[in-house]
Amino acid sequence: MACYSTEDSEIGDIRVDELESLVFVAGGRGGYRPDLLLAKMTNVEAEMxxxxxxxxxxxxxxxxxxxxxxxxxxxxxISGLNARPWEKGRKLVEGLACKCPLDMRGCAWTGHLRDLGGHWDECFKRRKECTLNCKQIIAQDCIAxxxxxxxxxxxVTCQYCGKIVQARIISNHEANVCMEIPTPCPKGCGYQVPKKxxxxxIQTExxxxxxxxxFREIGCDVSVNRGDMQEHLLEDCPQHLTQLMLEFKKMTGKYEEAMRRIEGLEREKTIMKKQMADRRGIYEKITSDESDDAMN
Ligand SMILES: [Zn+2]
Ligand SMILES: [Zn+2]
Ligand SMILES: [Zn+2]
Ligand SMILES: [Zn+2]
Ligand SMILES: [Zn+2]
Ligand SMILES: [Zn+2]
Known part of the structure; x- marks a missing residue:
């Protein structure tokens, strides 16, 4: 049964919260816990x-x-007795030397019972919810x-792309989202390049x-790793040159053939020019004869 109403939010100076039972006996429903006192009470004190x-x-x-x-x-x-405030007793209780009930968590505060309430509000060993809403309950002096x-x-800042993300998702960010994270080349060349x-x-380097x-255009069908190309060019240099020479000869043959055709066309052009000139001569002669006849 409660010694005081549980609806009260404050009991004297000491707030009702989940640590109330550390200050009061009977699960928070009675007087101060005797083990908070620094010194054992005398028999007379205890009696009163x-x-x-x-x-x-x-x-x-x-x-x-x-x-x-x-x-x-x-x-x-609750006992049904008529009682009135006992000022002398209250003063004696308030003057008793006590420690913080959170001394087992490391709070070194000591003082008088009258000051316990004030200390209680500020005690750094009281636990509070994390200010970043992670739902963890932490002693106030550890929250920072x-x-x-x-x-x-x-x-936290991603060390690769500089983006700011919550710590709980940084490993997912690095594994699945970040495009700047160094990634080993899947072809096994040993290089690490940004994921993007x-x-x-792979395409260029x-x-x-x-x-x-x-030399594929002139007939070398060899395909080699980009890193081995220089070696292939040196090793197969004679073959490449032979193929080049054959290609050159083929081209020279084609060139000579083309030149011959051009010369033939030039000759035909000269003949045609001459024929046209002859025809013009004949035409002009006829037209001048006709005009002479007309004048006569
Ligand atoms: Zn009592
Ligand atoms: Zn304390
Ligand atoms: Zn937190
Ligand atoms: Zn990143
Ligand atoms: Zn590579
Ligand atoms: Zn080749």
């Missing part, structure tokens, strides 16, 4: 300040009129390091791609 109902150190200490019984405000109320170095939602340039590399010999 420990609540008989919850065995915690009285919270909002009250005292009953009839029996002068002391205890937590709500513990006494988490956000900078470990949070899966932190922004792989096909251009990869030494492990077979290409036809530059």
């Amino acid at each position: 300040l420990v609540c008989n109902c919850c065995n915690g150190i009285t919270w909002e200490a009250c005292i009953t009129d009839e029996l002068h019984k002391t205890g937590c405000r709500d513990c006494l109320k 390091a988490h956000v900078q170095r470990y949070c899966p939602n932190r922004a 340039s792989v096909s251009a590399h 990869c030494n492990c791609v077979g290409i036809p010999c530059v």
